[in-house]
Amino acid sequence: MAETLIGSEIIKLAGIIKEKIRQGEKIHNLTIGDFDSNLFPIPSELENAIIQAYQAHETNYPEADGLLILREAIQKFLKGTLGLEYEVDEILVAGGARPLIFTIFMALIDEGDKVIFPVPSWNNNHYTHILRGKPVMLRTMAEDYFMPNASLIAPYVQEATLLALCSPLNPTGTVFSEKQLKGICELVLEENSKRSSEQKPLYVMYDQIYWTLTYGNYRHFDPVTLYPEMRPYTIYVDGISKSLAATGVRVGWSIGPRKVIQKMKSLLSHIGAWAPKPEQFATAQYFQDIQRPLNFISNLKKELLIRLEGIYQGIQSIKAKGYDVEAIEPQAGLYLTVKFGLQGAKTPDGKILRAAADVHDYLLQEAKVAIVPFYAFGDDPQSDWYRISVGTIERNTVQVIVEQLEKAIMQLQF
Numbered sequence: 001m002a003e004t005l006i007g008s009e010i011i012k013l014a015g016i017i018k019e020k021i022r023q024g025e026k027i028h029n030l031t032i033g034d035f036d037s038n039l040f041p042i043p044s045e046l047e048n049a050i051i052q053a054y055q056a057h058e059t060n061y062p063e064a065d066g067l068l069i070l071r072e073a074i075q076k077f078l079k080g081t082l083g084l085e086y087e088v089d090e091i092l093v094a095g096g097a098r099p100l101i102f103t104i105f106m107a108l109i110d111e112g113d114k115v116i117f118p119v120p121s122w123n124n125n126h127y128t129h130i131l132r133g134k135p136v137m138l139r140t141m142a143e144d145y146f147m148p149n150a151s152l153i154a155p156y157v158q159e160a161t162l163l164a165l166c167s168p169l170n171p172t173g174t175v176f177s178e179k180q181l182k183g184i185c186e187l188v189l190e191e192n193s194k195r196s197s198e199q200k201p202l203y204v205m206y207d208q209i210y211w212t213l214t215y216g217n218y219r220h221f222d223p224v225t226l227y228p229e230m231r232p233y234t235i236y237v238d239g240i241s242k243s244l245a246a247t248g249v250r251v252g253w254s255i256g257p258r259k260v261i262q263k264m265k266s267l268l269s270h271i272g273a274w275a276p277k278p279e280q281f282a283t284a285q286y287f288q289d290i291q292r293p294l295n296f297i298s299n300l301k302k303e304l305l306i307r308l309e310g311i312y313q314g315i316q317s318i319k320a321k322g323y324d325v326e327a328i329e330p331q332a333g334l335y336l337t338v339k340f341g342l343q344g345a346k347t348p349d350g351k352i353l354r355a356a357a358d359v360h361d362y363l364l365q366e367a368k369v370a371i372v373p374f375y376a377f378g379d380d381p382q383s384d385w386y387r388i389s390v391g392t393i394e395r396n397t398v399q400v401i402v403e404q405l406e407k408a409i410m411q412l413q414f
Contacts, residue, residue, distance in 0.1 A: 043244060045286055050279055115133045315338055334391045342359045
C-alpha cells in the first residue's frame with residue numbers, strides 16, 4: 001500500500017513554489033487552503049484563552065473524545081446555528097478535520113469495500129487507497145458547479161459502504177442546492193431500506209468544515225436537517241480551522257451515530273490524534289457566547305469575498321476580450337474555481353501547452369501566480385479547471401494578480 005501511495009500533490013506544488021520564493025522570486029501563492037495569519041489572525045479572545053490555558057498548566061492528556069466542556073459548547077453551538085441536536089457522547093473532538101476523516105474511513109471501510117466520491121474532491125482517493133477500499137470516482141461537471149447529484153450516484157449505491165460528500169466543496173468553493181442534497185438523501189434512504197440487518201448500511205460522510213463561509217444568496221444545507229431519517233447514516237466533519245482562520249490550532253469535531261462515534265473514539269485513542277488540551281479549553285471558553293464566533297465569521301467573510309470577487313471579476317474581464325477563461329461565481333469558502341482553456345497554445349519560446357501541468361507551469365513562470373490544477377484532486381490531467389485560494393493575499397494585490405495573468409495569456413499564440 002505504502003509503495004503505491006501518492007503523496008499530496010498540493011504539498012508537492014507548495015515545495016516547488018517555496019523553492020522559487022527562497023531563490024528570490026516574487027510568487028503569488030494561491031495554492032494552499034490556508035490563511036496568512038498576519039492578514040487573517042485568529043480571534044484575539046481565542047488567542048488569549050489559549051495562552052491562559054498554557055499558563056494554567058493545562059498541558060496533560062485530554063479526554064479521549066474531547067473535553068466535556070468543549071463537547072458541551074459544540075453541542076450548544078450546533079443547536080443554536082444549524083438546529084442539530086446531538087448528545088455529548090455523539091460528539092468526538094480531534095486534532096482538526098483530517099484525523100476525523102481518516103478514522104471515519106477506518107471505522108467503516110474493510111478491504112474491498114466500495115467508497116463513492118465525486119472528483120474533484122479532497123483526499124478521498126488517498127484515504128480509500130490507504131484502507132484498501134475500491135474507489136468509485138464520479139466525475140462532476142462545471143454546469144453542476146462540480147457538485148454530484150442523485151442521478152450520477154444512483155448506479156453505484158447498491159454495493160457501496162460509504163458516500164463521501166463535502167459542502168462547501170474543496171476545491172471548488174461551491175455548495176449543494178437544497179434540491180441536489182434532498183435527492184441524494186432520498187437515494188441513501190431508499191438504498192438502506194433494502195438492506196438487511198446483516199449488511200452494512202450505506203453511510204454518508206458529510207464534511208462541512210467550510211459551512212459558515214457562504215456568500216450572498218447561497219445557503220448551507222445538511223442531510224439530517226433536510227431528512228431526520230438520515231441521522232443513523234450521517235457522520236459530520238466540522239471544526240474551527242476555516243471558520244476561525246485557525247488551521248494550525250487543530251480543533252475539529254465529528255458528530256454522528258453513537259456506535260460509529262464510539263468506534264472512532266477507540267481508533268483515535270490508539271492513534272493519539274487529539275486536539276491539544278489548552279486549545280480545547282480555549283475553544284470551549286470562546287464558544288460560550290455563540291454570537292462571538294458569528295461576529296468574527298461575518299468579518300472574515302467580508303474580507304474573503306472582497307478577494308474572491310476581485311479575481312472573479314478580473315477573470316470575467318479577460319474572458320470579455322475573447323480568451324477561453326471562465327470562473328464560477330463565489331459561493332463559499334476561500335476558493336474560486338477558474339478555467340484556463342490554454343491547452344494547445346504556444347508559448348513565446350515555442351513550447352506547446354499540452355496538459356494542465358504545462359498550463360500551471362507556464363502561469364507560474366510568466367505570471368508568477370501559483371494555482372492548483374484539478375488533477376491534484378483526482379480529476380483528469382487534461383482538465384482546464386483550477387483552484388485559486390485567497391487566504392494568503394492582500395486586498396491590494398488582487399488587481400496585480402489579474403493583470404499578470406492577463407499579460408501572460410496575451411503572450412500565447414492560439
